[in-house]
Amino acid sequence: MRSVTIKDVAVKAGVSTATASRVLSKHPSTSPAARNAVEQAVAELGFRPNAQARSLRKTTTQTIGLLLPDIRNPFFADLAHAVEQRARDFGYVTLFGNANENMEQQERYFDVMLSQRVDGLIAAPQGDRAGLVGILESGLPTVFVDRVIEGTGVPSISPDNRTGIRAAVAHLTGLGHRRIGYIAGPQSTSTGRERLQAYQEAIAASPADASPELVYLGDFQAASGAAGAHALLDLPDAPTALLAADSLMSIGAIGVCNERGISIGSEVAFVGYDDIEAFTLLNPALTVIAHDVDAMGRGAVEMLVDVLAGEPAQSRVLPSRLIIRGSTPELLEEVGP
Amino acid sequence: MRSVTIKDVAVKAGVSTATASRVLSKHPSTSPAARNAVEQAVAELGFRPNAQARSLRKTTTQTIGLLLPDIRNPFFADLAHAVEQRARDFGYVTLFGNANENMEQQERYFDVMLSQRVDGLIAAPQGDRAGLVGILESGLPTVFVDRVIEGTGVPSISPDNRTGIRAAVAHLTGLGHRRIGYIAGPQSTSTGRERLQAYQEAIAASPADASPELVYLGDFQAASGAAGAHALLDLPDAPTALLAADSLMSIGAIGVCNERGISIGSEVAFVGYDDIEAFTLLNPALTVIAHDVDAMGRGAVEMLVDVLAGEPAQSRVLPSRLIIRGSTPELLEEVGP
DNA sequence: CGTCATTGTGGAATCGATTCCATGGAATCG
DNA sequence: CGATTCCATGGAATCGATTCCACAATGACG
Numbered sequence: 001m002r003s004v005t006i007k008d009v010a011v012k013a014g015v016s017t018a019t020a021s022r023v024l025s026k027h028p029s030t031s032p033a034a035r036n037a038v039e040q041a042v043a044e045l046g047f048r049p050n051a052q053a054r055s056l057r058k059t060t061t062q063t064i065g066l067l068l069p070d071i072r073n074p075f076f077a078d079l080a081h082a083v084e085q086r087a088r089d090f091g092y093v094t095l096f097g098n099a100n101e102n103m104e105q106q107e108r109y110f111d112v113m114l115s116q117r118v119d120g121l122i123a124a125p126q127g128d129r130a131g132l133v134g135i136l137e138s139g140l141p142t143v144f145v146d147r148v149i150e151g152t153g154v155p156s157i158s159p160d161n162r163t164g165i166r167a168a169v170a171h172l173t174g175l176g177h178r179r180i181g182y183i184a185g186p187q188s189t190s191t192g193r194e195r196l197q198a199y200q201e202a203i204a205a206s207p208a209d210a211s212p213e214l215v216y217l218g219d220f221q222a223a224s225g226a227a228g229a230h231a232l233l234d235l236p237d238a239p240t241a242l243l244a245a246d247s248l249m250s251i252g253a254i255g256v257c258n259e260r261g262i263s264i265g266s267e268v269a270f271v272g273y274d275d276i277e278a279f280t281l282l283n284p285a286l287t288v289i290a291h292d293v294d295a296m297g298r299g300a301v302e303m304l305v306d307v308l309a310g311e312p313a314q315s316r317v318l319p320s321r322l323i324i325r326g327s328t329p330e331l332l333e334e335v336g337p
Numbered sequence: 338m339r340s341v342t343i344k345d346v347a348v349k350a351g352v353s354t355a356t357a358s359r360v361l362s363k364h365p366s367t368s369p370a371a372r373n374a375v376e377q378a379v380a381e382l383g384f385r386p387n388a389q390a391r392s393l394r395k396t397t398t399q400t401i402g403l404l405l406p407d408i409r410n411p412f413f414a415d416l417a418h419a420v421e422q423r424a425r426d427f428g429y430v431t432l433f434g435n436a437n438e439n440m441e442q443q444e445r446y447f448d449v450m451l452s453q454r455v456d457g458l459i460a461a462p463q464g465d466r467a468g469l470v471g472i473l474e475s476g477l478p479t480v481f482v483d484r485v486i487e488g489t490g491v492p493s494i495s496p497d498n499r500t501g502i503r504a505a506v507a508h509l510t511g512l513g514h515r516r517i518g519y520i521a522g523p524q525s526t527s528t529g530r531e532r533l534q535a536y537q538e539a540i541a542a543s544p545a546d547a548s549p550e551l552v553y554l555g556d557f558q559a560a561s562g563a564a565g566a567h568a569l570l571d572l573p574d575a576p577t578a579l580l581a582a583d584s585l586m587s588i589g590a591i592g593v594c595n596e597r598g599i600s601i602g603s604e605v606a607f608v609g610y611d612d613i614e615a616f617t618l619l620n621p622a623l624t625v626i627a628h629d630v631d632a633m634g635r636g637a638v639e640m641l642v643d644v645l646a647g648e649p650a651q652s653r654v655l656p657s658r659l660i661i662r663g664s665t666p667e668l669l670e671e672v673g674p
Numbered sequence: 675c676g677t678c679a680t681t682g683t684g685g686a687a688t689c690g691a692t693t694c695c696a697t698g699g700a701a702t703c704g
Numbered sequence: 705c706g707a708t709t710c711c712a713t714g715g716a717a718t719c720g721a722t723t724c725c726a727c728a729a730t731g732a733c734g
Contacts, residue, residue, distance in 0.1 A: 053720035278615030390690035
């Protein structure tokens with residue numbers, strides 16, 4: 001299946017490859033006659049330009065890379081969708097890589113993106129500068145989304161991790177909770193670190209119990225949410241409220257509560273992370289810390305387009321908000337025996 | 338940021354580009370001296386081969402395309418993950434496209450995949466042969482996954498849509514349900530068609546009511562699940578059980594039941610589609626028709642690899658099974674007044 | 675009516691890697 | 705020891721599109 005080249009088109013249209021190329025790229029200096037002949041030849045032969053050859057000659061590929069930690073996380077699935085649709089508006093195709101919350105696969109994909117000569121990269125990175133020297137030195141225009149790595153000078157669009165957590169802690173202490181268990185994200189990510197720090201600060205500034213046993217370090221995947229819920233609920237003085245730092249860990253933790261017959265809402269209050277649709281279906285529905293994923297994805301693409309145009313990009317932080325639902329009800333007065 | 342080419346490497350190592358290329362591609366005929374010199378030059382210069390140039394000369398790109406209808410559907414997110422990991426095992430990078438349940442975007446991505454000269458394509462297509470002539474005529478090695486288009490000769494790996502639905506209908510009629518509402522998928526997809534047909538056949542062969550008003554035609558997206566639930570529950574003689582043909586429509590429909598204060602399990606039985614984790618968290622947990630997504634994704638890649646090796650591929654159908662949970666309880670005897 | 679821009683065109687160079695072909699030197703064999 | 709194979713190597717062709725450059729034809733203008 002040797003494919004049709006521009007030479008075949010040129011021969012069929014009775015012009016040179018130069019003219020054929022000019023017609024195809026809508027160069028102004030082409031005669032109507034040549035245009036017709038070439039267009040007809042293209043249609044008849046089913047010619048499809050070879051993107052490899054084109055981008056070898058031009059320096060651009062009309063392709064952007066998108067590197068995400070876990071596509072099965074609904075938050076990132078939504079983000080991928082938003083990025084992809086917006087990139088499309090600008091005529092870019094998205095080359096997608098799934099790092100699987102794994103440093104090694106992340107590096108491998110950085111390599112692939114560089115080899116494929118993507119025009120720019122949108123990444124939700126993990127680790128520190130060390131793992132990114134390859135990308136940083138390459139000069140590949142890059143934007144961080146959701147997660148950030150400090151000291152790299154890479155512009156980013158990320159959620160305000162602190163206010164959401166603060167609002168959640170205030171909400172829970174306002175309801176009377178004093179032991180609030182926290183299932184944290186990995187400290188190799190900025191979101192994991194900032195959220196944990198915000199939790200610790202908010203707890204310290206509140207009447208709630210600040211003992212470290214109330215923090216479980218997870219890895220943003222469902223299994224660790226389950227493990228965290230077990231660990232926290234097994235404490236001699238179990239927390240009366242749980243807070244999880246992402247949606248997958250929330251799912252894992254809620255599963256464990258159900259398994260153990262601990263009723264969310266009445267027996268333990270629960271605040272989840274990310275407003276995924278399934279959380280509204282729970283009974284009671286889940287109180288969550290939510291972000292505008294769509295705005296984040298679109299914003300990342302727009303920022304990258306600015307960088308590609310040589311304009312200086314300003315990092316942005318998007319607000320989070322607390323959506324209060326049934327999983328964090330008013331605490332009932334305890335009735336004495 | 339002019340990037341480092343193999344010529345720079347060759348000059349630095351004091352050899353020709355031909356020798357440098359041989360070292361890099363591990364050609365046997367290279368001297369240890371040349372190998373060392375080239376490897377050192379590569380490391381010092383941070384050389385990264387240009388994938389465009391390479392695949393222009395070779396005929397292969399080490400890239401496969403993956404075209405899915407909607408990455409926000411957890412079923413397809415899981416599928417994407419499975420495909421991507423398995424492709425990685427074979428040394429392929431996955432170029433991912435999201436058709437957004439939309440024929441136009443699907444065609445656009447077929448175009449992109451052809452231009453990018455992916456070595457092969459895995460697609461969950463929609464529409465009929467007409468929309469695929471481009472791909473079919475191009476001779477691009479293709480495998481269908483989940484969805485199928487008949488009469489194309491393209492090998493496929495798909496779920497057994499019929500037995501799952503049959504089992505669900507049998508389960509519901511066995512519980513005593515006689516009016517079973519069905520929220521169907523779009524008839525432009527094989528899964529939508531086969532599941533609806535299986536529902537109709539199963540209903541016809543059962544004591545249940547076969548009136549067409551019990552079928553609502555959705556489009557595999559959450560909003561249509563919601564609309565379907567409203568329509569069915571608004572019927573003068575509302576169904577006592579609901580069955581939805583995919584996970585997003587299930588989510589939409591469950592949301593509507595909650596909104597209307599109709600308790601799933603006690604007031605209406607519900608069977609969802611696809612075993613996504615969040616469904617196990619519902620109270621009661623959802624009875625679902627489930628597939629082995631991981632096997633489907635891995636199988637698709639393996640099948641494509643076979644096709645690429647020139648071996649004839651055998652289409653496969655993977656079993657579905659009914660997982661019975663709390664949303665379809667024993668019907669209580671109605672107590673007379 | 676000559677000069678000068680403008681426009682459409684084709685030939686050939688180019689992008690960066692791979693690979694065919696020819697060559698010189700070393701190793702092997704009768 | 706001469707003939708032959710084998711190996712490592714460099715020069716040059718190649719993949720398919722774009723684009724620089726040169727040139728001819730046309731039109732505009734003083």
